[in-house]
Amino acid sequence: MSASSGPEWWLRLVERAAQPPERPRRALHIEGAASPIGSIEVELAERMRAAGLRLYWSGDGSASLGGPADATLERAAAWLHAQGVVGRWRDELLAVTDEGGVRHAVIERAAVRPLGITTYAVHLIGLAPNGKVWVQQRAFDKATDPGQWDTLVGGLVAADESSASALERETWEEAGLRIADLQALQRVDRITIRRPVSEGYMVEHIDAFEAVLPEGMQPANQDGEVERFECLAPPDLVDRLADGRFTLEAALMLAVSLRRRLLL
Numbered sequence: 001m002s003a004s005s006g007p008e009w010w011l012r013l014v015e016r017a018a019q020p021p022e023r024p025r026r027a028l029h030i031e032g033a034a035s036p037i038g039s040i041e042v043e044l045a046e047r048m049r050a051a052g053l054r055l056y057w058s059g060d061g062s063a064s065l066g067g068p069a070d071a072t073l074e075r076a077a078a079w080l081h082a083q084g085v086v087g088r089w090r091d092e093l094l095a096v097t098d099e100g101g102v103r104h105a106v107i108e109r110a111a112v113r114p115l116g117i118t119t120y121a122v123h124l125i126g127l128a129p130n131g132k133v134w135v136q137q138r139a140f141d142k143a144t145d146p147g148q149w150d151t152l153v154g155g156l157v158a159a160d161e162s163s164a165s166a167l168e169r170e171t172w173e174e175a176g177l178r179i180a181d182l183q184a185l186q187r188v189d190r191i192t193i194r195r196p197v198s199e200g201y202m203v204e205h206i207d208a209f210e211a212v213l214p215e216g217m218q219p220a221n222q223d224g225e226v227e228r229f230e231c232l233a234p235p236d237l238v239d240r241l242a243d244g245r246f247t248l249e250a251a252l253m254l255a256v257s258l259r260r261r262l263l264l
Contacts, residue, residue, distance in 0.1 A: 009242045013252050019195040028115060030069050035099035036062065039106040039116030039201060044085070051079060067097070069105035071138070073093055077111035086110040088143050093159040094119055106159040113199035119156055121206045122167040123250070125188075125257050126175070129215050133237050133254065136174065136219070137227040138247075147227065149240060150250040152219060153177075154206075163187075163207045174226055175219035182211035188260070191252055208253045225238030234263045 026045065027036040045063045048055045054066035065072045073096060080086045092109040095188040096117055112119055115162055126134035128207065134152040138145055157163055168179045179185065188199070189208040213219070219229045232240070241251050258264035 006259075007242065009244070010255055010264070013248065013255060016248055017191070017193050017252055020105060021050055021201050022196045025116060025201060029058070029062055030072065030096070030104060031064075031066060032069060033098040033104050034102070034197055037096050037098050037104060037115075037117060038112075038203075040114070041200070044114060047083070048076065048079065072223060073105050073107040073111075076115070077108040080111050080114055081108075085114050085199075087113075089166060092156075094156065097160045097261050109156065113197055113202055116201040116203060118203045118205065120163070121154065121156050121249075122170060123151045123164050123174075123253055124153035124167060124171055125208060125210045125253060126182075126203075126219070127210060127212045128231055129212060132231045132233050133220060133257075134213060134231050135237070135246075135250075135254075136154075136221075136229050138261040139225050139227050140227060145247045148250075149246045151253055152229070154250065167207075167209060173223040173230070174221060176222050177213070177219055179219070181214070181217070183214055184210060185211040188258055189253070191249070191256070192253075193249055204249070204252065206249060208256070210257065234258060238264060 023041055025039040025041050028038040028040045030037050040063050045055055048238060054072060055062050056066060058064055081089055087110055090227065091182065093110050095103050096105040096107050097103050103173040107117060136150050136152060138148050138150050141149045153171045153174045155166065157166040161164040171177050171179055186209065187207055188210045191206045191208060193202060193204045237254065240254060255264060
């Protein structure tokens with residue numbers, strides 16, 4: 001089954017994962033980067049210019065932030081926060097890369113969507129030995145997608161992490177599991193999401209991993225961000241996916257996993 005065929009709900013997922021911005025955006029450059037690091041709405045760029053931030057228009061219509069990359073982005077993030085443009089401040093730094101994946105700076109997590117900066121995430125699809133799939137319900141006080149269902153583990157890669165170290169950290173924090181105790185761990189896919197969000201525009205590369213939880217092992221949340229876990233038979237999982245009860249990112253990864261195992 002190709003990406004252009006399958007159940008209607010699957011086709012809707014694929015379409016939702018590749019949506020253009022709701023309002024026009026311009027490419028955003030920074031000193032030292034060979035290609036854009038993100039994108040920005042014209043109105044927001046003009047507000048930043050009027051506030052004295054070092055943002056300039058280029059001849060091709062793109063925007064450029066001048067000055068040392070880290071300091072410039074730190075100032076931009078602080079201004080966005082002061083103006084109420086960003087969501088909850090996290091005190092978490094994420095890497096800023098250009099279109100080729102080359103890293104140029106870091107920025108506060110809360111500021112990435114207004115500036116269209118690409119983020120990187122990891123997710124773990126947890127399988128039981130009998131083929132069932134472990135999933136989590138997100139806590140009802142989560143800032144995004146509260147109460148929706150998700151993969152067993154998922155989260156953003158911080159600026160000082162690799163995908164592997166982020167997966168190890170998230171697996172413990174969200175599920176109370178150690179990577180070394182899981183079986184048949186493998187990276188199975190990279191999924192890219194491009195879609196408008198309330199704070200701006202989301203571009204995210206997600207590395208999807210799969211592993212088997214040994215018989216008798218059960219996840220136990222450590223950080224308060226998970227409401228509960230369930231272990232679903234594939235037909236029950238498909239029903240919930242079709243009902244739209246999962247986050248977009250989780251639904252895509254779980255559907256791809258089911259398709260790969262010829263269960264969808």
